[in-house]
Amino acid sequence: MSEPVPIDTGRNDRTVRIAVVGVGGHGVVLCARLMAETAVLSGTQVAMSEVHGMAQRGGVVATTVVLNGGNCPMLPDGSADLLLATEPLEALRALHLTGPRGTLAVWMVENPPASMSPDDRPYPSRESIIEGLLSSGASLWTLNGRSEHHTPVGLLRSNVALLGTAVRSGVLPFELESFARTIKRVLPARFIETNLASLHFGHDKAIHVESPALRNYGKAVQGR
Amino acid sequence: MDPLLDIKDRTLLLGNEALVRGALEAGIGAFSTYPGTPASEIGDCLYRLADEAGLFFEYAVNEMVAVETVIAFSLSGYRSMAAMKHVGLNVASDAFMTFPYLGVEGGAVVVSADDPGCHSSQNEQDNRHLARMAGTPMLEPATPEELRVLTRRAFELSEQFRLPVLLRLTTRIAHMRAAVDPGPLPDRPVAAREFTRDPMNRVMVPSVARRRHREMTRMLEDAGSAANSPEFCRRDGPGSNLGIIATGSGRNLADSALRDLKAQGGADLLELAFTYPFPTRAIESFLQDHKRVLVVEELTPFMEDAVSAIAHRCHSDAEIFGKHTGHLTELGELGPDQVTAALADLTGSPLPAWSGADAVPSVDELPARPPILCPGCPHRASYLMTRQVVGPDTLVATDIGCYTLGLFPPLGMGDLQICMGGSVSLGAALGAALDRPVLAFIGDSTFFHAGIPGLVNAASNGRKLLLVVLDNETTAMTGYQPHPGSPGNGRRRIAIEKVAEACGADPVLTVDPGNPKKSMDAVRTGWSSDGVAVVVMRSPCARHALRTGAVAPRPPVRIVNGGKESCSNCTSCVSLTGCPALRLEKGSDGPEVIESLCNGCGLCAMVCPNGAIVSSE
Numbered sequence: 135m136s137e138p139v140p141i142d143t144g145r146n147d148r149t150v151r152i153a154v155v156g157v158g159g160h161g162v163v164l165c166a167r168l169m170a171e172t173a174v175l176s177g178t179q180v181a182m183s184e185v186h187g188m189a190q191r192g193g194v195v196a197t198t199v200v201l202n203g204g205n206c207p208m209l210p211d212g213s214a215d216l217l218l219a220t221e222p223l224e225a226l227r228a229l230h231l232t233g234p235r236g237t238l239a240v241w242m243v244e245n246p247p248a249s250m251s252p253d254d255r256p257y258p259s260r261e262s263i264i265e266g267l268l269s270s271g272a273s274l275w276t277l278n279g280r281s282e283h284h285t286p287v288g289l290l291r292s293n294v295a296l297l298g299t300a301v302r303s304g305v306l307p308f309e310l311e312s313f314a315r316t317i318k319r320v321l322p323a324r325f326i327e328t329n330l331a332s333l334h335f336g337h338d339k340a341i342h343v344e345s346p347a348l349r350n351y352g353k354a355v356q357g358r
Numbered sequence: 359m360d361p362l363l364d365i366k367d368r369t370l371l372l373g374n375e376a377l378v379r380g381a382l383e384a385g386i387g388a389f390s391t392y393p394g395t396p397a398s399e400i401g402d403c404l405y406r407l408a409d410e411a412g413l414f415f416e417y418a419v420n421e422m423v424a425v426e427t428v429i430a431f432s433l434s435g436y437r438s439m440a441a442m443k444h445v446g447l448n449v450a451s452d453a454f455m456t457f458p459y460l461g462v463e464g465g466a467v468v469v470s471a472d473d474p475g476c477h478s479s480q481n482e483q484d485n486r487h488l489a490r491m492a493g494t495p496m497l498e499p500a501t502p503e504e505l506r507v508l509t510r511r512a513f514e515l516s517e518q519f520r521l522p523v524l525l526r527l528t529t530r531i532a533h534m535r536a537a538v539d540p541g542p543l544p545d546r547p548v549a550a551r552e553f554t555r556d557p558m559n560r561v562m563v564p565s566v567a568r569r570r571h572r573e574m575t576r577m578l579e580d581a582g583s584a585a586n587s588p589e590f591c592r593r594d595g596p597g598s599n600l601g602i603i604a605t606g607s608g609r610n611l612a613d614s615a616l617r618d619l620k621a622q623g624g625a626d627l628l629e630l631a632f633t634y635p636f637p638t639r640a641i642e643s644f645l646q647d648h649k650r651v652l653v654v655e656e657l658t659p660f661m662e663d664a665v666s667a668i669a670h671r672c673h674s675d676a677e678i679f680g681k682h683t684g685h686l687t688e689l690g691e692l693g694p695d696q697v698t699a700a701l702a703d704l705t706g707s708p709l710p711a712w713s714g715a716d717a718v719p720s721v722d723e724l725p726a727r728p729p730i731l732c733p734g735c736p737h738r739a740s741y742l743m744t745r746q747v748v749g750p751d752t753l754v755a756t757d758i759g760c761y762t763l764g765l766f767p768p769l770g771m772g773d774l775q776i777c778m779g780g781s782v783s784l785g786a787a788l789g790a791a792l793d794r795p796v797l798a799f800i801g802d803s804t805f806f807h808a809g810i811p812g813l814v815n816a817a818s819n820g821r822k823l824l825l826v827v828l829d830n831e832t833t834a835m836t837g838y839q840p841h842p843g844s845p846g847n848g849r850r851r852i853a854i855e856k857v858a859e860a861c862g863a864d865p866v867l868t869v870d871p872g873n874p875k876k877s878m879d880a881v882r883t884g885w886s887s888d889g890v891a892v893v894v895m896r897s898p899c900a901r902h903a904l905r906t907g908a909v910a911p912r913p914p915v916r917i918v919n920g921g922k923e924s925c926s927n928c929t930s931c932v933s934l935t936g937c938p939a940l941r942l943e944k945g946s947d948g949p950e951v952i953e954s955l956c957n958g959c960g961l962c963a964m965v966c967p968n969g970a971i972v973s974s975e
Binding site: 149157158167170171174179180181182183184185186191192193194203204205206207208209210211212213223224226227230233235246247248254255256257258 | 369370372395396398399477500501530536537611614617694695698710713721723724726729731732835837937940944
């Protein structure tokens with residue numbers, strides 16, 4: 135019988151529950167894995183759950199990470215301290231996982247589901263998404279990445295950018311440098327530069343959406 | 359060196375990877391599998407490192423062959439393992455049910471990865487019942503570290519009791535990631551390469567089987583005492599009169615619920631990892647110390663029923679709670695909310711602060727995002743052209759793989775489906791029952807797995823059936839594992855056409871679904887045949903071909919607006935193909951190509967009545 139692998143630092147033993155959601159192909163599993171790898175490297179106890187198989191064929195992908203919370207990687211509804219979403223609609227779909235005590239970080243690039251029939255429910259407007267997200271009472275951070283965010287080092291990655299935002303929000307017990315170290319250690323050499331740029335982009339460019347400013351927020355970001 | 363062979367320190371591993379590490383630490387000498395979620399990564403890892411670790415590896419044609427292979431290797435002195443998803447063990451059960459009668463030489467482990475919640479499966483059966491039915495010891499690990507340790511122990515227990523061991527996982531355990539501390543690896547695999555001739559114990563004629571059944575039952579009783587060892591039963595708690603007995607994923611959930619309810623003072627916990635034969639003595643002693651007991655486990659009340667029976671036999675008057683009392687359900691995957699609510703009810707603890715804060719928009723109002731066929735998937739073209747020929751009213755029997763996704767609109771290809779290979783027999787029988795021709799689809803890997811008997815049956819009984827084999831040259835859904843019809847891999851390639859001909863299909867035609875005229879001609883010919891016709895639609899999996907570099911990426915298509923051949927916004931490209939790389943915005947002038955998704959396959963260009971879709975090159 136295995137005990138939870140013991141924590142060998144007293145640095146931070148607060149339980150942190152995290153969900154990462156998005157669409158198949160967005161690198162959702164990698165994002166959660168980088169968090170779990172960082173935990174192991176820093177001696178933090180971690181349990182993570184991921185999805186494989188049919189769920190990955192362009193469908194919804196949801197992954198969870200629990201730090202210092204024992205062996206159970208699943209989250210009760212409303213309990214997520216941090217919800218990262220690589221797509222706004224999927225943030226809304228997973229909103230039941232978090233609540234007033236939680237923090238949300240969303241890559242604001244809409245990726246509407248494939249058109250299946252004319253009767254499909256419409257993709258919600260940017261404004262109603264923001265309103266919906268704020269209605270949870272969670273603290274909201276957004277990243278106004280464009281889907282084709284070309285930089286001199288390549289296309290920025292939403293999944294890794296959200297890790298930067300997570301650090302900025304102060305919810306995670308990790309520094310930006312810890313993630314940089316994990317990226318260098320875990321990813322193939324040719325991807326390191328882009329991912330480091332994405333990490334810093336997510337940290338530096340995240341916008342904290344304050345509720346009172348919400349009314350004009352939707353228009354403001356659309357005008358960008 | 360392969361990363362799983364090279365682990366030195368604490369490492370983050372997926373449950374299935376940790377299982378493989380445990381098997382390597384045990385000196386596994388032979389492995390066979392048919393891929394299936396959530397077990398696939400076990401085979402993927404061992405395929406990758408088999409040569410380096412010096413072990414025998416096979417991707418079997420189906421799970422029964424995998425278990426039969428393990429039987430032969432075990433009796434030749436190899437530590438052997440087969441891995442499959444839960445429904446795979448149904449296919450293997452003819453061999454598996456009699457395996458304990460034969461016994462083992464080298465330790466033999468059969469991995470069953472169950473899928474509560476049907477994340478990627480057609481049912482949520484509970485394979486713990488199969489361990490009991492066959493009479494095999496069963497281990498249920500709950501974490502990656504435990505997967506490593508208990509997989510190694512499973513080989514040792516198998517040799518100790520001369521019985522195969524069922525290692526039972528569920529999706530949440532197989533696909534959980536956590537830190538693992540590696541143990542030492544042996545110098546070489548355990549593989550004696552000797553077979554002792556002993557027909558009076560190894561040929562299961564009735565006289566032998568009756569005797570072996572008795573022998574096997576005795577060995578199982580021995581295993582039952584080992585199940586009570588503290589190694590497999592962890593008991594913890596403050597000495598409350600409320601107890602929890604938990605297995606598998608239920609152990610993690612019970613621990614989490616106790617933390618969240620701060621109810622540590624409110625319940626003791628008995629965690630069981632050796633779950634068949636039932637650890638009767640450990641359960642008896644726990645029942646004696648508790649007035650009320652909640653049993654937390656995935657799916658059916660397998661352990662709960664055993665606990666009730668044990669309570670009856672030992673005259674315990676403890677009250678048993680679980681699925682029978684409605685505290686937990688047999689349906690779907692067991693989740694933290696359910697377990698926390700059950701425990702809150704029994705302890706009288708208030709629910710955690712976050713519960714009930716559900717002022718969130720209803721998910722029912724959001725657009726759905728079901729999994730769909732990838733852009734450029736050749737199955738989309740195959741479906742479109744076949745439907746074009748057979749008409750909208752023809753019934754379609756379909757099968758298990760990526761192509762099952764053709765069920766969704768607009769393709770709508772699927773009226774009946776149940777199990778691997780089922781489409782062939784279902785299609786032929788449906789045609790006979792309704793006295794009208796029916797169409798059946800099957801994938802290439804599924805054809806080899808279980809489609810052949812149905813085909814022989816249909817042909818020899820003179821049925822009328824058109825079977826379309828959707829051949830993308832790989833087992834795509836589970837992660838591109840090779841099958842007997844795949845090119846390369848250093849294996850002899852078995853031609854589906856030749857097999858189909860030998861099964862009595864006539865005609866057997868092969869086409870590239872990228873060629874609409876030839877494809878539709880082939881379907882027409884097959885559809886007009888009086889007997890069993892097979893059309894093989896062969897084109898490599900679009901995603902796999904790009905991954906492996908087998909084909910060069912094609913430029914995305916472009917929709918022409920203005921000029922003679924211009925988009926008329928008829929939306930045929932979207933409404934016929936359902937391709938995810940085409941987007942239709944409400945109120946826009948016409949469909950839009952999502953360049954980052956478009957594979958450039960040109961199917962939309964083929965269906966465009968205006969010739970307004972062209973390659974962007």
